[in-house]
Amino acid sequence: MQPSGRQEESRQRDGRYEPWLKIAPEFNEPAHYTGESPSGRRLSYAEAIREALVQAMEIDSSVFVMGQGVDDPSGMFGATLNLQKRFGKERVFDTPLAENGLMGVAVGAAVGGMRPVYFHNRPDFLLLAMDQLVNHASKWSYMFGGAVSVPLVVWACIGRGWGSAAQHSQALQGLFIHVPGLKLVMPGTCFDAKGLMLSAIADNNPVLIIEHRYNFRYKGIVPEQPYRIPFGRGVVRKPGKDVTLVAISYMVSEALKAADELTKCGIDAEVIDLRTLRPLDKEIILASVGKTGRLVVADSGWKTGGVTAEIAALAAEQGFSGLKAPVRRVASLDLPTPAGYTLEDAFYPGAKEIVAAAREIFSWRGSVPEGA
Amino acid sequence: MEPPRETLQALYRAIFRIRRVQLRIESLYRLDEMKTPVHLCIGQEAVAVGVCAALRREDYISSTHRGHGHYLAKGGDLKSMIAELYCRETGCSKGRGGSMHLVDTSVGHIGSSSIVGGSIPIAVGLGLSIRMKGEDRVSVAFFGDGAADEGVLYESVNFAILKRLPVIFVYENNQFSVCSPVSSRQAGEIIFHRTPSDLMHSCVVNGNDAVEVYGEAETAVLRARGGAGPSFIECKTYRVREHAGAGSDSSGAYRTAGEIASWESRCPLVILRDRLRAERNADPRELDDMEKAVDSEIDEAFRFAQESPLPRGEDVHLHLFCE
Ligand SMILES: Cc1ncc(C[n+]2csc(CCOP(=O)(O)OP(=O)(O)O)c2C)c(N)n1
Numbered sequence: 001m002q003p004s005g006r007q008e009e010s011r012q013r014d015g016r017y018e019p020w021l022k023i024a025p026e027f028n029e030p031a032h033y034t035g036e037s038p039s040g041r042r043l044s045y046a047e048a049i050r051e052a053l054v055q056a057m058e059i060d061s062s063v064f065v066m067g068q069g070v071d072d073p074s075g076m077f078g079a080t081l082n083l084q085k086r087f088g089k090e091r092v093f094d095t096p097l098a099e100n101g102l103m104g105v106a107v108g109a110a111v112g113g114m115r116p117v118y119f120h121n122r123p124d125f126l127l128l129a130m131d132q133l134v135n136h137a138s139k140w141s142y143m144f145g146g147a148v149s150v151p152l153v154v155w156a157c158i159g160r161g162w163g164s165a166a167q168h169s170q171a172l173q174g175l176f177i178h179v180p181g182l183k184l185v186m187p188g189t190c191f192d193a194k195g196l197m198l199s200a201i202a203d204n205n206p207v208l209i210i211e212h213r214y215n216f217r218y219k220g221i222v223p224e225q226p227y228r229i230p231f232g233r234g235v236v237r238k239p240g241k242d243v244t245l246v247a248i249s250y251m252v253s254e255a256l257k258a259a260d261e262l263t264k265c266g267i268d269a270e271v272i273d274l275r276t277l278r279p280l281d282k283e284i285i286l287a288s289v290g291k292t293g294r295l296v297v298a299d300s301g302w303k304t305g306g307v308t309a310e311i312a313a314l315a316a317e318q319g320f321s322g323l324k325a326p327v328r329r330v331a332s333l334d335l336p337t338p339a340g341y342t343l344e345d346a347f348y349p350g351a352k353e354i355v356a357a358a359r360e361i362f363s364w365r366g367s368v369p370e371g372a
Numbered sequence: 373m374e375p376p377r378e379t380l381q382a383l384y385r386a387i388f389r390i391r392r393v394q395l396r397i398e399s400l401y402r403l404d405e406m407k408t409p410v411h412l413c414i415g416q417e418a419v420a421v422g423v424c425a426a427l428r429r430e431d432y433i434s435s436t437h438r439g440h441g442h443y444l445a446k447g448g449d450l451k452s453m454i455a456e457l458y459c460r461e462t463g464c465s466k467g468r469g470g471s472m473h474l475v476d477t478s479v480g481h482i483g484s485s486s487i488v489g490g491s492i493p494i495a496v497g498l499g500l501s502i503r504m505k506g507e508d509r510v511s512v513a514f515f516g517d518g519a520a521d522e523g524v525l526y527e528s529v530n531f532a533i534l535k536r537l538p539v540i541f542v543y544e545n546n547q548f549s550v551c552s553p554v555s556s557r558q559a560g561e562i563i564f565h566r567t568p569s570d571l572m573h574s575c576v577v578n579g580n581d582a583v584e585v586y587g588e589a590e591t592a593v594l595r596a597r598g599g600a601g602p603s604f605i606e607c608k609t610y611r612v613r614e615h616a617g618a619g620s621d622s623s624g625a626y627r628t629a630g631e632i633a634s635w636e637s638r639c640p641l642v643i644l645r646d647r648l649r650a651e652r653n654a655d656p657r658e659l660d661d662m663e664k665a666v667d668s669e670i671d672e673a674f675r676f677a678q679e680s681p682l683p684r685g686e687d688v689h690l691h692l693f694c695e
Binding site: 068069072073094095096097098099100101124125127128162163164165166167168333335336338339340341342343345346347 | 552
C-alpha cells in the first residue's frame, strides 16, 4: 500500500522521524461552560472528528481508516463522511463483518508500520474482537519488552435510545479500563473530539476511543489547525467549592446541568471532565476533592466494577483525609439495557440522579455547604 | 414436483400475512409509537416461510435482528410480537427486547440476537442438546450474508459436521449488509458449497420462491432427522427496503432504483400467485377471503398492543435471572 521507504520512515518512532511532533499540544479549550459564547469557528462533533482524520491522513501517509460502513453514504454518523472520495479506496475501506479477524489485521498493519484507525459502530461489536484487542494489541509491547509497538486507534460509539436495547447500547468503558496496555479515551466536547483523535493517532500504542451518540448533537469551537490534547489531563469545566462532580464523555453535560440545578440549592459544584480514563488524571480529582471534600462520580456505564468504582476507590485510597462525606456514584443500573422507553427512563442516570446524589451527601450527618 | 394445492395456499397465506404485518408496521412507524429499530423483511418472506413449512412446532429456530418473518413463520404469537414492537408489558419479551429480540419458546423460537452471527452457534448448541437428549427435533439457524462474513459461521459449521448434528444452516443472502454489497465483503461464492455431500448437504435456491425453499428444507429436515447431519441452504433473495426503519431506500446511494424494482417484480407473492393461478381449479375469491381474514387479525394485534400497559419503571430489575 505504501512505498517501502515511507514505511521505513514511519517505523522510526523514536523521534528521528515523527511528523506528529510538529503538532503542538493544546491545553486550553475555549470556555465550554461560562455561558458567554467565545468566538471561533464552530464545527459539529462529527465534523471535528472528521477534520482530525483528514489532517492526520494528510500529515502521515501511514494513517488509514477501516471499518464496517466507513464508506457508507451516512459516513459513520458523519465522522468518515466522504473520506473515501478524498483519500481513495486503499486508505479508506469498508471491511467484512469479521471483527476479531479484522482487529488482528489492524494490529498486524500497525506492527508493520501503518497507523490504522479502525471504526466500530458500537462497543457491543468490540466484544467480538476482545481476543485481538485484549490478548494481543494491548500486550504486544510489554510481552516483548517494548520491541514492537502497535500504533492502533479503535473507535466505537455508544448507542442510546430508540429501543436500542441490550446489544446495541452498552457503555463498556468499565470493561476496557480494566486492561493495562490499552489507552482509553472518551471525549465530551467537539474540541476534545478532534484533539484527542489526533493524539490517539499520533500515539505509538493501542488507543480505544469510546464516543457517545448524544455527543453528536453538539456544535462547538474547533480550531482549524491540527492540535493534540495530551492524554491523562482532565479539565475543570466549571469551578466550584462545595462538591466535586467527576464525569466523562456525555455525562459531563449531565453533570453541568446538575451543577446548575445545585446552584439553585446553594451548592457550588465543581465539574471535572476526565477526557481520558487510561491514563487517568488522578491529580485533578484529588486536588478538587481536597478542596471540596465531597465527591460524586457519574458515568454512563454499569456501576459494579466500573469507572465510578475505580474513581471512588482512588478517592478512598488517596484522598481520604480530604473527604467530609462518603463518595456517591451515579451509574447505569446493573442490568442489560431494556428496550422499552419507560424502562429506559428508569435505567439511564442523568442530571437528576447527580443532583440527588450531591444533595444526599450534604444531608449526611447534617453537613452543609460552607457559607450556605 | 409441484406441491399440492393446500400447501401452495398455506405458503401463500403465511407470506401474505408476514407481508401485511410488515406493511402495517411500516405505515405506522412514522407515528413514533414503536420506539424500537425495526428491520423489515419485505421481499424476503419466502425464506422463513419455506423453511418453517418443513418444520414441526417443536423444532428449533434461532433468528436475527431481521426476524419478524422467522418468528411469524414458525408460529410465533402475532399479538405478542406487535406488543413487543410497542415495548409493552404484554410483548413477547415484556418490552425489554424490542423488535430485534423476539421470542416464543412455545413454538421453538428461542430468541433472536442483534449481534450479527451471534445466533448461529446457538442453533448448533440446540442441535447438540437434541442429540444428547435423544430427541426427534431439528434446529435451524437463520442468518444473513453479513453473518456469513463472520468467523463464527465457520466454527459452527465445522462443529455441526464433526458431531453430525441435526442442524440446518439457512443462509439468507439478501445481498447487503447495511450499504455494503456482499461482493465487496466476500472473496467469492461461499466455501460451504464445496463441502463433500456426505459431510454436509448444501444447495443454492431462489429464496423468493417459497416452493423451492420448502423443497430443499424438506430434504434437509429428512436428513437431519435421519441422523445424517447438517445441511446448508443458501437462499438468494434481496432486501427491497432500507436496512432499518421504514423507508424505501431508493436514493441511489449504494444501489439503483432499477435494481430494486427488478427484485420487486420477483416478489415471493407474485411467484406464488403465478403458481396458484397455474392450477386447474383455482378460485380467485378464495384468496380474497383469506386476505381479509389476515387483515382483521392484524388490526386486532395492533389494537391489543396499543391498548396494552407499558412496563413500569420500578420493574426494570425484573428478569435479570430466571426463577
Ligand atoms: C457483530 C456485529 N457487527 C456489526 C453489526 C451492525 N449490523 C447490524 S445489522 C448489520 C447487517 C447485517 O447484514 P446481514 O447479516 O446480511 O443481515 P441483513 O441486515 O441483511 O438482514 C450490521 C452490520 C452487528 N449488529 N453485529
